[in-house]
Ligand SMILES: Nc1ccn([C@@H]2O[C@H](COP(=O)(O)OP(=O)(O)OP(=O)(O)O)[C@@H](O)[C@H]2O)c(=O)n1
């Protein structure tokens with residue numbers, strides 16, 4: 001296996017960004033099969049699509065993937081022809097996987113992006129937009145889209161309690177970008193589970209900034225998302 005220190009030097013020495021890619025999830029909502037990041041979209045694993053786009057972002061100096069523990073070697077071999085990456089074993093929860101990958105990011109990398117393998121069609125330009133906002137001074141940056149449906153608050157028995165003002169709501173994506181020290185502090189302080197890394201930063205009381213998200217950054221969660229992604233892939237720029 002290649003020495004990881006050589007691998008980090010190969011991607012883009014001028015880049016100032018490390019991207020941490022949690023890819024260790026089972027994909028329970030997708031139904032029975034391989035771990036989600038290894039399932040195929042038009043003949044290639046989701047993780048390959050994701051890493052190809054991540055590596056195409058000029059700011060990215062290094063990529064760390066958190067793989068299912070049993071698949072670390074296989075993921076390393078799978079990604080070797082795509083881009084130089086470090087592969088670590090992920091954990092039981094998404095935040096454990098992010099923490100494991102963050103632990104190997106060197107201290108001299110100032111900006112860290114966290115990107116779900118499941119958002120495998122997020123374009124390189126989205127990485128650049130998020131990284132630029134961190135470079136411009138934000139501590140934490142998230143790509144987000146307006147909510148398009150009417151949103152109701154509903155009781156456990158199905159009774160509608162009210163209609164929420166959707167103009168103040170956003171659907172949040174990845175890659176999410178952080179000053180490296182902010183992300184490390186948020187993870188160190190996180191006592192409860194959080195579904196996204198910005199949530200941990202919010203709990204520190206630090207501001208989080210939204211930038212426009214991308215329809216291509218949809219998260220593959222259910223089988224219908226794979227069908228949607230198959231069509232989006234045909235519309236997306238080759239990475
Ligand atoms: N223990 C975990 C759980 C999730 N993830 C990653 O976090 C991202 C977002 O998670 P999600 O889409 O919810 O994936 P799963 O947890 O695999 O989905 P499910 O809840 O349906 O099992 C995915 O790239 C997934 O691989 C991870 O690295 N480690």
Ligand SMILES: C[C@](O)(CO)[C@H](O)COP(=O)(O)O
Pocket residue numbers: 094116172173174195196197219221
């Ligand atoms: C990080 C995330 O993709 C932002 O939308 C999302 O929170 C992951 O949540 P999930 O419940 O693990 O799918």
